[in-house]
Amino acid sequence: MTEFIHMFSYHFMQRALIVGVLVSLCAALLGVSLVLKRYSMIGDGLSHVGFGALAIASALGFAPLAFTVPVVVVAAILLLRLSRSSRVHGDAAIAIISSSALAIGVITVSLTTGMNTEVSSYMFGSILSLSRSDAILSVVLSLAVLVLFILFYPRIFAVTFDETFSRATGTKTELYNTLLAVLTAVTVVLGMRMMGALLISSLIIFPALSAMRVCKSFKAVVLCSAAISVMCFLVGITASYFLETPTGASIVVADLCAFALFALIGRR
């Protein structure tokens, strides 16, 4: 017990916990829609764009989050547009953008700082990378994501369940798809500092998939997914503190265990 109290006495742990819980919530809520709309890979694609942007930001000495968030938001809107055009297929569009961004990021890194621990923390995440100002910005942005998601919940449901129907009956589906993409972009950037560019997409996909094994209504899936996400984050970060394993990877493994558990329950 004293060790738990000890764990929370570190400032970086307090920051990581607050930001982590909020980002896990955002990721889980958006994840349900993204998985059901078959947009799972967007999270992955955006995280690579985020890596490229972070590399450039640190090379040029910009504030990492303030630079990366707008870049990834633009990339998200672009991805959505590309995946709609009939000329390039959605998954191909994501592959093109994400690998290009990763390539640019790697070149930027090798020309400037080289492969140091900071770069490795972009790849695999680190709870130490959150500065105080980053943490404040993360809290504000993730609260904004949560509020927007809750306000637009009926519309997000309708657009996710049946976009054609919504559009035919007078709902501005383009607007809500864009909203979804922007919220996802913000969440990905916030989450990737801690989870790492390579692991952030699991934060979006896993909780939704686990919840879908057992829950039968959309609301239940959303709520269950949020609960799973926060639980797995807490378990993961605690494990990483005590076992000295990487945070992002520990959270993903916790999510994997939860998925296995829910898959078992769902089969019965």
Added chain:
Amino acid sequence: MAILTCEELSFSYEGKTVLHDVNFHVDEGDYLCIVGENGSGKSTLIKGLLGLKAPDSGRIIHSDGLCANMIGYLPQQTEMQRDFPASVREVVLSGCLNSMGRRFRYSAADRERAEMNMERMGIEDLADESYQALSGGQQQRVLLARALCATKKLLLLDEPVTGLDPKASAEMYNIIKLINLCDDISVIMVSHDIHEAVRYATKILHLGHSQLFFGTAAEYRESAQARRFLGGNRI
């Protein structure tokens, strides 16, 4: 009075014209059935009427204050919807979205409308069931209840009885006719089943890449198109 008029409509996919010279109108209270073989452009026309596909030429004129948020639509089911985690109530309620305006929550009136339409479709007992676990006929009723929540003037149905057994199909046709008569909602339906179409509809639009026939159901029975379509058998 015409609520929807189409003039010289034509549609194409990637430069290939699939439907041309379509001229018809829908009056208030009409029950129009669009018939024709597979690939004759029926679903394309529905997409055009819903504003999901822009016509190459021609005009679709909405009159009498008809706009998209007064139209209900029953789409052909897609595979994706079938494994979607959603309760029946959630699906039906989402039909009320187009009357929400700037509000963020469904009002008590919206919820009441959803309950009422579930009752009409005889699915009120299924309200908390999972949509994906229902039979094809029940799912179709759910989607029709959703369409009723969305409609105020016009209901478009794309092959509403596909995949239903004869009993469920007959019930579906009866429900649609009731909605048309009792609620004074105009109906446009795409159908494969020409016999049922002629029995229930007031007007028929026969397509085969262009407009082959447009007129009342009674006129259609006597027409050469109907005879050819049915292989010589009179209806």
